[in-house]
Amino acid sequence: MLEARVKQAVVLKKLLDAIKELVSDGNLDCTEEGISLQAMDNSHIALVALKLEASEFDEYRCDRNMPLGVNLASLTKILKCAKDTDVVTLKASDDADALNLIFESPKEDRVGEYEMKLMDIDQEHLGIPDTQYDATVSMSSAEFARICRDLAVLGESVKIECSKEGVTFSADGEVGKGSVLLRQNAGQDRSRVKDEDEVDEDEKLDIKPKTKREARRDPDEDDEDGQRSDVDVKPDIEGEDELQDEEEQEEGEERPKKRKAGGKKDKANKRAKKEDVEEPGVSIILERQVSLTFSLKYLTNFAKSAPLAREVTLHMSNDVPLLVQFEFEQGTLQFFLAPKIADE
Amino acid sequence: MLEARVKQAVVLKKLLDAIKELVSDGNLDCTEEGISLQAMDNSHIALVALKLEASEFDEYRCDRNMPLGVNLASLTKILKCAKDTDVVTLKASDDADALNLIFESPKEDRVGEYEMKLMDIDQEHLGIPDTQYDATVSMSSAEFARICRDLAVLGESVKIECSKEGVTFSADGEVGKGSVLLRQNAGQDRSRVKDEDEVDEDEKLDIKPKTKREARRDPDEDDEDGQRSDVDVKPDIEGEDELQDEEEQEEGEERPKKRKAGGKKDKANKRAKKEDVEEPGVSIILERQVSLTFSLKYLTNFAKSAPLAREVTLHMSNDVPLLVQFEFEQGTLQFFLAPKIADE
């Protein structure tokens, strides 16, 4: 038995818009922790991993793990029947061959009940390596989308170079070539480009990811968050909690930073209400310079998630798949893409 | 000789948009009363009946009855040459083989004169039975359009069920199934769901239908309304006037309603100006529960009239054609559609 309530249908709509062009079918894996979906894209090149946290649902109940095989095009169609502000309740009985979706207007004078047929999908379970990334770039998701769109005009690939200077996206082709340099400008104490020692410290402390994670969730869940991001879409909760505690105990100096992060959360909330104009700054955590080339086709697809989150984080190490991560109120959406090998 | 002036071309444009996909050609029947058009749709399944009231034209003159056979695609093309705010004057001489359209900008600094060739159309004259409907649902036309569009994703037919609970639209197909329940919420004294006795009372008093009719026309015309809708598009003018007078004399109590109607009209005008956000509530008058199935293809076509009127009224009786009625400032647009026989 699954019963999950989302306050605003628009979140699910944006999610589906974000992934439906990459993945046609997938299992919504429903567990006590929440709902996750993990799938290779249709051409089996990119990996999409979505996690919706149980705690972030308006109401959540899942008695036992159940994979709900959904056709994302069908789900998109049905979600189109909801108004953006509708309250959505997802329901599935334990042996269901259908997912029930209930759309209720805020005034409760309109109730839509939809039933979507489910399918059996062989879950190729994908282990995502727990990578320590050499470079982590946080930036405005809208800016990321813009850059991908812009450079896609010029060529099929983009080279992303991350150094102390900032991050550079460059592409070239028939028409000509172009590059966009983003300097760090987060307007924070860590906004300047760090030198190696400082970087190491930041990496060790894992400040930056935490800041982002904390932006929308309890600090105590940071590491669960981290695992979700870096290890597996279906992590073991107990193990994570332990890891979390360890880290917190090991590094007492994290606490002040955590509070700082808390401050950021408030700021982010305020922004969401009245400062939408203010774009998130660019911040870079660099352990090692990276230079990687990716298919713009995929990146532009990933960038379609921009409406979900103001900020996107690019995690990169040389010769390792890129992780593009969007954290939004209800969870996390990740995309993985292997770099092109040569500068083709 | 016909000469009719409409203040805003946009009304005619919306009208044409509303019916041009259903009907390709038709006679504009011009009489002293106004201009009406009645036609089966191209597949001879649905019936479209339009009436533009002489009194609602800015200026109206029609010396003798004349059917102007128009190709609606042509008329649409020509109306596209008018700006929405242009004043439109329709002119036709008695033996005309063409309709003249004059588009004048409000500032009168621009005059467009167009002439559209007319055609001879054998008017298959259609008697519309004067049905007493078991259920009458008034609702936001935009919502009606939305529901039809939404359910059209799922299947070809929609079942409309009207009960004390409210009205339910449901459809199913390959992807799954869906239903939308609208509860009564008119926010009026009659907004709650009535039980049988109350329903009977309301029906007897005919409160609800009058309310609706009064929204845009004089109560005295209620029965003319019925005739226009239910009997003939080309009525004998003299006869009708007599009927009107008779009724006025018969039922003195209608006069106050006339005044009331005027007030309501003003209200509607105000709404158009400042209350566009406020959707009309759902109100249901139910003599008997109904459950009917209709082709969504037709209903979605009918729903294209939504820009004409904030509200739509669905009149239903079991096994009888549905009447979908839009009342707008200048007149009434009605669509009739027979139900599907089985639950196919």
Added chain:
DNA sequence: AATCAGGATT
């Protein structure tokens, strides 16, 4: 019918 692009609107 459905998707996409453009323009208007808030």
Added chain:
DNA sequence: AATCCTGATT
């Protein structure tokens, strides 16, 4: 910036 509405296109 995002949504809505329209027109165009496949």
